[in-house]
Amino acid sequence: MTGIKLSNITKSFGNTEVLKGINLDIKEGEFITLIGASGSGKSTLLRIISGLEQQSSGSITINDQDISTKRPKDRDLAMVFQSYALYPHLSVRGNMEVPLRMRAPLWQRMPMVRKINKKAHKVLKHIDRRVDDVASQLHIEHLLDRKPSELSGGQCQRVALGRAMVREPVAFLMDEPLSNLDAKLRVHMRGELTQLHRDLGTTFVYVTHDQVEAMTMPDRIALLVEGELIQVDTPDAMYNNPKHLKVAEFIGSPTINILPVTLSNEGRIMFDEQRLGSIGFGRSRANDSISIAVRSEDLKLVSTGTMKAIVTHVENMGSEKIVYACADWAKGPLAIKAGSQVTADIEQGGPIFLAMDIAKLMFFDHQGQRIVQEKIMQGVA
Amino acid sequence: MGYDRLFSMLRHLILASLALIFLAPFIWMVVTSIKPEDEIFLNELRIIPERFAGYENYRIALTETPLLRFMLNGLIVTVAIFLSQVAVAVPAAYALAKLQFKGKQVLFIAILACLMIPPQAVSIPWYLLMYKFGWLDSYAGLVAPFSISVFGIFLMRQFFNTVPDDLISAARLDGYSELGIVWKIMVPTAIPALISFGIFSIVAHWNDYFWPLIVVNSQEMLTPPLGVVAFKSDEAGDSYGPLMAAATIIVAPLVIAYLLAQKRFIEGITMSGMK
Structure with a gap:
């Protein structure tokens, strides 16, 4: 199998288990994001793939070749760091040359050899040309003679990308590369990175804690929670069909609304003694505590109804508004996304009435596992 | 106003x-x-x-005693001491700051403890050691005891601690060996620290009086401070004019070197540009 295959990767620091048996197949040419809260082990996993960190057990193969114990430089991977990690004493050109130069034989890199030896001259000239090509691809030709300290954050990030690109590695590993940029530039670079991935067709493994980055760029998302992969899926599936409550909570902004409910002894959903719609779970789940998750855009504002809430805060996003409300039956805050017309006369402290599209609700058991649709009996009156 | x-x-x-x-x-x-x-x-x-x-x-001052010879001795000794201190301190500091190994903390505490030992306290053992090696009254005897600077290790470690780990990770992925990282990545980023350590080391050993006094006998091995003293007792007697002239000549290289390095020092701080 081509691509990167992680089998049963574990990592412990002392007594703390950071990664608990990660299995992941990254296809060749795929853009995959590893997302998770800080401390979830996502950066550690990336560093294990790169070889900077040694896994406690498990194996990594790239294109069917076991690289579990190889040194970082022999893995044919390139990495882009959050802090850019440019060599401060080298010019931009010098920085971008490094990965190629370090792979040329030592004697060819000696000063002056270039002038006497034809072969060394050819090799170094090839490096120069490659650096020029990559620089023009990233629009940083005019910066080649500058030092990193004279560059802005965005320019540094381009140089760091360039340094990774010159060698044409089998995969790019990116450790939160956009986190140090300002918000506007980050949005712009997201687009550029996706474009770059399309152009290069190389595997991208991208670590981030920002779910917007995780959603917008990749082919697939892998969500890590406390050292375990909870779900690996396309952004679409992660959003619309989460398999675990933690996935539903992590993906999407504003955070998905979670309504804790207790089922009746007939397995029906009860809100303050009131039955919700016509769905039931059968007697096997009688008196269970479950969670209903509903996206902010699936809660509808209606003129009147049984689900009353009090507005606590309104965020105006321009084209739409996010209404934060609280209600006793929800046992917590709610976020409702709605067009600005519907929300025109909503004000803080005022009452609103909500309706839910039952088909859009997602149910999770008390362990956070999704309750699959077949087990929900609809229309059982 | x-x-x-x-x-x-x-x-x-x-x-x-x-x-x-x-x-x-x-x-x-x-x-x-x-x-x-x-x-x-x-x-x-x-x-x-x-x-x-x-x-x-x-x-x-210049003719009555071989003052230039003393200064050459001083130059050889201080440069040799500084180079060997750097050769030991930089890799040691890198290991202490950036590598993980068993006993690192203990080792570091031991190094800190060495900072507290006054050189006079160990001068007799050093003298005996130099005697056993047959290095008395030679450059080797003047240089060897100072070839490892605990202060240098400590100073460089503190500086290397501020170098981001990502930089080292990047260097490892780019194909640098550990020694390559030390000399080609860490040292260039640590120029300001090396210069301030250099000023400290060179001034201290150019001016050192105690150890050369113990270890050196023959006149052609004298270092500048010993030379001034020799000048006073042997040649000049009470003629303070030539004596002060000799002292001025001996101090001059340090002052000039410091003024030059001071400029580089400020440059060094601004060019490192890495937060």
């Missing part, structure tokens, strides 16, 4: 007078070095001598 300006003037006044106090002995040394014999001990404070005797004082 604003309060700020008044304060700023006061500040400069205080700094200037302090500087004058610290500079006074040096000024006196230079002034004495250009005075004729009969003008040195006077009842009045005379800065500019009536008769300029600088030429003959400096001529005596």
Whole structure:
């Protein structure tokens, strides 16, 4: 199998288990994001793939070749760091040359050899040309003679990308590369990175804690929670069909609304003694505590109804508004996304009435596992 | 006049007078070095001598004793000490700052403890060791005891601690060996620290009097401070003019080197540009 295959990767620091048996197949040419809260082990996993960190057990193969114990430089991977990690004493050109130069034989890199030896001259000239090509691809030709300290954050990030690109590695590993940029530039670079991935067709493994980055760029998302992969899926599936409550909570902004409910002894959903719609779970789940998750855009504002809430805060996003409300039956805050017309006369402290599209609700058991649709009996009156 | 300006003037006044106090002995040394014999001990404070005797004082200083030879000795010894200190301190500091190994903390505490040992306390064992090696009265004997600087290791470690780990990770992925990282990545980023350590080390060992006094006998091995003393007792007697001229010559390289390095030092800080 081509691509990167992680089998049963574990990592412990002392007594703390950071990664608990990660299995992941990254296809060749795929853009995959590893997302998770800080401390979830996502950066550690990336560093294990790169070889900077040694896994406690498990194996990594790239294109069917076991690289579990190889040194970082022999893995044919390139990495882009959050802090850019440019060599401060080298010019931009010098920085971008490094990965190629370090792979040329030592004697060819000696000063002056270039002038006497034809072969060394050819090799170094090839490096120069490659650096020029990559620089023009990233629009940083005019910066080649500058030092990193004279560059802005965005320019540094381009140089760091360039340094990774010159060698044409089998995969790019990116450790939160956009986190140090300002918000506007980050949005712009997201687009550029996706474009770059399309152009290069190389595997991208991208670590981030920002779910917007995780959603917008990749082919697939892998969500890590406390050292375990909870779900690996396309952004679409992660959003619309989460398999675990933690996935539903992590993906999407504003955070998905979670309504804790207790089922009746007939397995029906009860809100303050009131039955919700016509769905039931059968007697096997009688008196269970479950969670209903509903996206902010699936809660509808209606003129009147049984689900009353009090507005606590309104965020105006321009084209739409996010209404934060609280209600006793929800046992917590709610976020409702709605067009600005519907929300025109909503004000803080005022009452609103909500309706839910039952088909859009997602149910999770008390362990956070999704309750699959077949087990929900609809229309059982 | 604003309060700020008044304060700023006061500040400069205080700094200037302090500087004058610290500079006074040096000024006196230079002034004495250009005075004729009969003008040195006077009842009045005379800065500019009536008769300029600088030429003959400096001529005596340079010809009566092999002063240039002493300075060459000083140069060889200080440079050799500094280079070997760097050769040991940089890799050691890198290991202490950036590598993980068992006993790292203990080792570091042991190094800190070594900082507390005064060199005089270990001078007898060192002397015996040099004797056993047959290095007494030689460059090796002058250099060896100082070839490992605990202070240097400590200073470089503190500096390397501020170098981001990502930089080292990047270097490892780019194909640098560990030694390559030390000399090609860490050292260039640590130029300011190396320069300040260099100033410290070179000044200390150029001016060192204690250890050369113990280990050196023959005149051709004398270091500059010993040379001045030898000059006083043997050649000059009470002729303070030539003596001060010799002292000025010996101090001059340090002052010049410091002024040059000071410029580089500030440059070094601004160019490192890495937060």
